[in-house]
Amino acid sequence: QVQLVESGGGLVQAGDSLRLSCAASGRTFSDYSMGWFRQAPGKEREFVAAISRSAGTTIYKASVKGRFLISRDNTKNTMYLQMSSLKPEDTAAYHCAAALRPLPSSGARDYDHWGQGTQVTVSS
Numbered sequence: 001q002v003q004l005v006e007s008g009g010g011l012v013q014a015g016d017s018l019r020l021s022c023a024a025s026g027r028t029f030s031d032y033s034m035g036w037f038r039q040a041p042g043k044e045r046e047f048v049a050a051i052s053r054s055a056g057t058t059i060y061k062a063s064v065k066g067r068f069l070i071s072r073d074n075t076k077n078t079m080y081l082q083m084s085s086l087k088p089e090d091t092a093a094y095h096c097a098a099a100l101r102p103l104p105s106s107g108a109r110d111y112d113h114w115g116q117g118t119q120v121t122v123s124s
Helices: none
Strands: 002-007 010-013 018-026 033-039 046-051 058-060 068-073 078-083 092-099 118-123
Touching (some): 018 092, 018 118, 033 068, 046 078
Parallel strands (some): 010 118
Antiparallel strands (some): 002 018, 033 046, 068 078, 092 118
C-alpha cells in the first residue's frame, strides 16, 4: 500500500505558474509509475500527465503538453507537476495516483492508489 498527499494548489491568475507536489509514504515509491488527473465541477475526471517508475518515460494530455512538466524524485518519495501559462480551463481538483506497473498510463483504471486532491483555480 502507498499513501499519497497532494499539495501546492491555490488561486492564481491566467498566465501564472504553480508547482504541485505529491508525497508518498508506505510501500517503495519507485515500485510505482505515477500520474496526475484532474476533475472540474460537473465534468469527468481526466488524465493530465504520467511518469514511469524511473522517470525515463512521460506522457501528457495534448492540451497541457509544453505547458506542464511532470517529474519525480525517488529519493524524496515525491512527484511534481510544474504548471506554467495556466489558463482558466485548467481549473480543477488535481489528484495524484500510483500504479503498480513500470510504464505510465493515461487510464484511470490502471491506478491502484489515489490522493485526496489539491484545488487549482485560475482566474481570467
